Amino acid sequence: MISFAELGVEKNILDAIEELGFVKPMPVQEEVIPQLIQKVSGDIVALAQTGTGKTAAFGLPIIQNTQTNKNHVQYLILSPTRELCVQIADDLISFSKYKKGVKVAAVFGGSSMERQIKMIKQGAQIISATPGRLLDLIKRKAVKLSKIDTVILDEADEMLNMGFRDELEAILQNTPEHKNTLLFSATMPKEVLAISKNYMHDPIEITIGKKNVGAENVKHEYYMVHAKDRYLALKRIADYYPEIYGIIFCRTRKETQEVADMLIKDGYNADSLHGDLSQAQRDNVMNKFRIKHLRLLVATDVAARGLDVDNLSHIINYNLPDELEIYTHRSGRTGRAGRTGTSIVIANMREKKKIKDIERLLNKNFELKEIPSGRAICEKQLYHLIDRMEKVVVDYSEIESFLPNIFKKLEWLDREELIKKFVSLEFNRFLAYYKNTKELNAPSDKQSRDRQSREKQPRLDSSEYSRFFINLGKRDNIKPVNIIGMVNDFTGIRDINIGEIEILNNFSFFETDRKYEDDVLKSFRNKERNGREINVEVSEKKKSSKRKKDKSKKKKQTGTNAAPPKKLLRKRRR
Numbered sequence: 001m002i003s004f005a006e007l008g009v010e011k012n013i014l015d016a017i018e019e020l021g022f023v024k025p026m027p028v029q030e031e032v033i034p035q036l037i038q039k040v041s042g043d044i045v046a047l048a049q050t051g052t053g054k055t056a057a058f059g060l061p062i063i064q065n066t067q068t069n070k071n072h073v074q075y076l077i078l079s080p081t082r083e084l085c086v087q088i089a090d091d092l093i094s095f096s097k098y099k100k101g102v103k104v105a106a107v108f109g110g111s112s113m114e115r116q117i118k119m120i121k122q123g124a125q126i127i128s129a130t131p132g133r134l135l136d137l138i139k140r141k142a143v144k145l146s147k148i149d150t151v152i153l154d155e156a157d158e159m160l161n162m163g164f165r166d167e168l169e170a171i172l173q174n175t176p177e178h179k180n181t182l183l184f185s186a187t188m189p190k191e192v193l194a195i196s197k198n199y200m201h202d203p204i205e206i207t208i209g210k211k212n213v214g215a216e217n218v219k220h221e222y223y224m225v226h227a228k229d230r231y232l233a234l235k236r237i238a239d240y241y242p243e244i245y246g247i248i249f250c251r252t253r254k255e256t257q258e259v260a261d262m263l264i265k266d267g268y269n270a271d272s273l274h275g276d277l278s279q280a281q282r283d284n285v286m287n288k289f290r291i292k293h294l295r296l297l298v299a300t301d302v303a304a305r306g307l308d309v310d311n312l313s314h315i316i317n318y319n320l321p322d323e324l325e326i327y328t329h330r331s332g333r334t335g336r337a338g339r340t341g342t343s344i345v346i347a348n349m350r351e352k353k354k355i356k357d358i359e360r361l362l363n364k365n366f367e368l369k370e371i372p373s374g375r376a377i378c379e380k381q382l383y384h385l386i387d388r389m390e391k392v393v394v395d396y397s398e399i400e401s402f403l404p405n406i407f408k409k410l411e412w413l414d415r416e417e418l419i420k421k422f423v424s425l426e427f428n429r430f431l432a433y434y435k436n437t438k439e440l441n442a443p444s445d446k447q448s449r450d451r452q453s454r455e456k457q458p459r460l461d462s463s464e465y466s467r468f469f470i471n472l473g474k475r476d477n478i479k480p481v482n483i484i485g486m487v488n489d490f491t492g493i494r495d496i497n498i499g500e501i502e503i504l505n506n507f508s509f510f511e512t513d514r515k516y517e518d519d520v521l522k523s524f525r526n527k528e529r530n531g532r533e534i535n536v537e538v539s540e541k542k543k544s545s546k547r548k549k550d551k552s553k554k555k556k557q558t559g560t561n562a563a564p565p566k567k568l569l570r571k572r573r574r
């Protein structure tokens with residue numbers, strides 16, 4: 001096992017990282033540190049995931065090589081977000097704890113420009129910056145990059161994803177020709193390759209195994225639910241893990257805020273982290289999350305990028321990301337530092353293929369999990385409560401003086417009743433909430449969903465159904481499954497009772513619970529199938545020998561079916 005000293009790291013830095021608990025170098029550090037310290041090669045492109053120890057890989061060598069007797073900028077690190085930029089500056093300051101005279105400036109948007117300019121003027125040799133703000137400072141001539149030794153592009157893929165391409169190019173054009181460039185990226189899309197082609201000279205390429213440090217320790221699970229049940233499913237999952245400490249990833253800022261608001265309203269220790277918040281708000285949220293005051297952080301990918309928290313128990317994908325690679329970033333946030341973690345996807349039927357794609361990408365299988373039932377959650381919470389009660393440390397000296405009165409007050413309760421009451425005090429919220437909750441699992445294939453949802457429904461009496469005409473039939477390739485699907489999807493009422501379905505050549509009939517008649521009519525309005533407008537109207541009851549005759553119906557019916565409304569027939573034959 002090679003040590004940091006053997007990689008060429010000098011004493012003062014070894015002392016600093018020892019305090020940080022670094023024992024042996026991580027793979028990316030083993031590769032990059034000697035290259036940078038001895039400047040054996042020029043430019044480097046390193047493919048490495050989050051959590052692989054990149055900051056120290058470039059950070060230790062640049063601290064070691066910083067010329068503290070000079071006051072010009074020697075090293076520039078560009079990263080995509082304010083958080084990441086601050087984190088990097090912070091890490092560098094820790095690494096330089098025992099090296100006098102190293103000055104690091106963090107340059108990022110949303111914070112006082114004057115202070116940042118002052119830091120640079122005081123002779124910062126290292127700047128950690130986000131591209132936007134740095135370019136502003138360059139334009140104001142507040143920073144000079146003409147004597148830069150090395151530029152480090154950290155999380156280059158993410159910088160380009162965030163649309164920093166022009167800023168990056170403008171910044172690189174302000175740096176000297178002979179400098180070295182080091183580019184880190186988790187993925188290598190075309191845009192990143194283009195940057196390396198245009199701005200780097202014969203870079204050596206390093207690939208650090210496909211996996212994160214923690215990837216081995218991450219379990220991947222998914223739950224199948226209907227899209228509209230996502231939030232309920234999230235709550236069940238959170239409730240099922242009383243010790244949960246995790247990040248919930250959403251796709252948009254709006255969704256992030258909404259989910260966080262709902263969680264807060266429902267009594268969870270949760271908050272949101274996204275780009276619409278001010279810097280002060282973000283700092284506040286991150287600090288509370290770090291000290292576990294918040295157990296659930298609802299975040300966008302970009303905002304969560306820089307958050308360095310090692311002991312997360314869960315990552316929850318409230319929605320799958322549009323780009324599969326992002327899933328790797330997300331799940332890499334858990335299972336770090338030797339701990340195990342779980343990455344959960346709340347998926348709907350349409351996302352099954354995406355899950356397959358991710359499985360292929362990660363070369364790992366996802367486990368399909370059942371959303372825990374209300375009963376299972378109650379049980380879990382209850383035992384958790386009991387465990388806590390057993391373990392709680394009683395501060396006798398503090399409560400001593402109150403005890404006589406309390407004992408007296410509770411004298412009338414026997415032990416069993418006392419326990420029941422104490423437990424209920426904490427537990428009633430769960431009992432009440434989960435008393436009559438429905439099943440949330442979406443069966444994983446469509447057929448069984450149709451079968452199940454039909455079988456589960458008690459048949460209604462024929463008079464309790466409304467019968468509908470629909471202008472789609474066999475020649476439109478309509479099957480009962482499709483009708484059920486449309487009724488469920490359009491109305492959004494999952495447990496609507498659907499009666500008989502009769503498919504004819506040109507049109508069909510179906511029945512649903514009468515109390516939803518209006519919902520069905522409304523929900524089918526302005527709907528299309530294969531480009532054709534769908535028409536649904538209430539039709540007359542069918543006469544059926546199997547069922548009790550509906551005595552109130554006196555109208556004659558033609559054949560087995562009520563005739564379709566005329567105007568629809570006309571439309572159809574046009």
Ligand code: ADP
Pocket residue numbers: 021022023024025026029048049050051052053054055056308310
């Ligand atoms: P990345 O930039 O690749 O996402 P970081 O540089 O943020 O990864 O490192 C991830 C975590 O691992 C940090 O908490 C860091 O302090 C820790 N770390 C880095 N190198 C080592 C090491 N050699 N030994 C132990 N922990 C390390």
Ligand code: MG
Pocket residue numbers: 051054055154
């Ligand atoms: Mg990093």
